Amino acid sequence: MAEKALLKTLNENSIDTLIISEEMGEKYIGSKEKAIESQSVLIVDPVDGSNNAVRGIPYCSVSIAYAKGKTVEDIEKAVVLDLNTKDIYWAEKGKGAFLDEKRIRVSNLDLSD
Template sequence: MSDYGPLLPVAIEAVARAAEDMRRKPPGALTAKGDRDMASALDYEIERSVREMLRVATPDIGFLGEEDGISGSGELQWVLDPIDGTANFVRGIPLCAVSLGLLHHGEAVLGVIELPFLGNRYAAAQGDGATVDGKPIRVSQTSRLSEAIVAIGDYAVGEGAAAKNRLRLALTARLAESAQRIRMTGTAALDLAWLAEGRLDASITLSNHPWDMTAGVAIAREAGAQVVGEDGSRHAAKSSVTVGVAPTLLDSTLGLLRDVGCPT
């Protein structure tokens, strides 16, 4: 399959329904997912609703959700984060998103991200460009790290967090010396959407879960971003880290990651 555009209206409808649920329903009970990690009852409710809608609308496409895992199979797979930024959502912080992407043999080829409390919807299908609220978007033309606003992913929690955070703290320190500003929004989907729109110049997440990244990677790429994995090669679902940048910042960003010991 090479034309993914016909699937975009289906994805938009699914995300719009989920975003409306976020706007009108409370988080509900919280379920611990490990040390300092959690899911809300609404995470599960949205995921199950979207899974069922897509099963009916696209029965030949598999599904991967953050909370309940895989159902179905095939060369295409929907990938959903029902609420990206649950900690923000639970606290009433408006930086959270619904993120629905499509993988084709592990490659991000379509994405829809809605920010329910900021009022924006980002969408892209491979080869068709990226939009926000129906208007075309492009990445920034920032060419120097000293002029760049760089988003970084959350610090690690759970098993092995101390070791993982030594690398994250080293990255933060180097960016503090090099970038214009650092931002940590708490949602990778928003980071990549804002990269696509040119609000951010780079997004660096030293981890990779397909539900966090698939939609944003597809949107950022269609807006002209370079999105790579841990070794600087093209990002895929199996990549260990996610680095998205305005193209002119790729070399300097990878150089900085090498400086702190990230295996790029």
């Protein structure tokens, strides 16, 4: 259902992009030529943790990343919606990572002991 809503929104807004999804594989939305030219890629997992979701285990999310190419290094922005808590984790290359509007960082805690 989340994937259908995303496709509908992209089509309604005339977005030209390649979608890479666990559910659909690779699919061009809008103009394939424009998507290739712009290198616009959306990586989508409409229900990350779908086995948990089916079993009622509250550890699942919706994950979307935007890239200007097909490699991990090409990712510019990403967002994860925790379906249980409704927390939104997001990051933008060069700007950092956030939980909702609060900046988050990795811990400097040494766990080697």
